[in-house]
Amino acid sequence: MVTCLGCKAVLKDQTRAVCDFCIKNGKLPEIYATRIANVNILERHFSRLWTECQNCAKTMHDKVSCAARDCPIFYMRQKVRGDLQEAHTALNRFGDSSW
Numbered sequence: 001m002v003t004c005l006g007c008k009a010v011l012k013d014q015t016r017a018v019c020d021f022c023i024k025n026g027k028l029p030e031i032y033a034t035r036i037a038n039v040n041i042l043e044r045h046f047s048r049l050w051t052e053c054q055n056c057a058k059t060m061h062d063k064v065s066c067a068a069r070d071c072p073i074f075y076m077r078q079k080v081r082g083d084l085q086e087a088h089t090a091l092n093r094f095g096d097s098s099w
Helices: 019-026 027-059 070-091
Strands: none
Touching: 019 027, 027 070
16 A cells, blocks of 8 residues: 555555645645655765774775674664665655656
8 A cells, every 4th residue: 555655645546656635735845855855864874874883893995794783883774774775765756856
């Protein structure tokens, strides 16, 4: 079940991001801008967490291979990565932004 990214109404057309009500009320640009801002916030958060992992592993250029299963940064980074993927999926529902 796909819902409107603005008002959470169920959408019959699963390829759309927002419902007709939100479009008619001029909410589309606001919803899109909010989703872009959310992606930006999550990307910055992930970047900061990644930098902490690089500092801890003492490598800034190689892959970080973390073996510390009790590290809160590791798990926070994994959660933010998942949140970021969800945010990108929601943003991709808008399709071509030439509207």
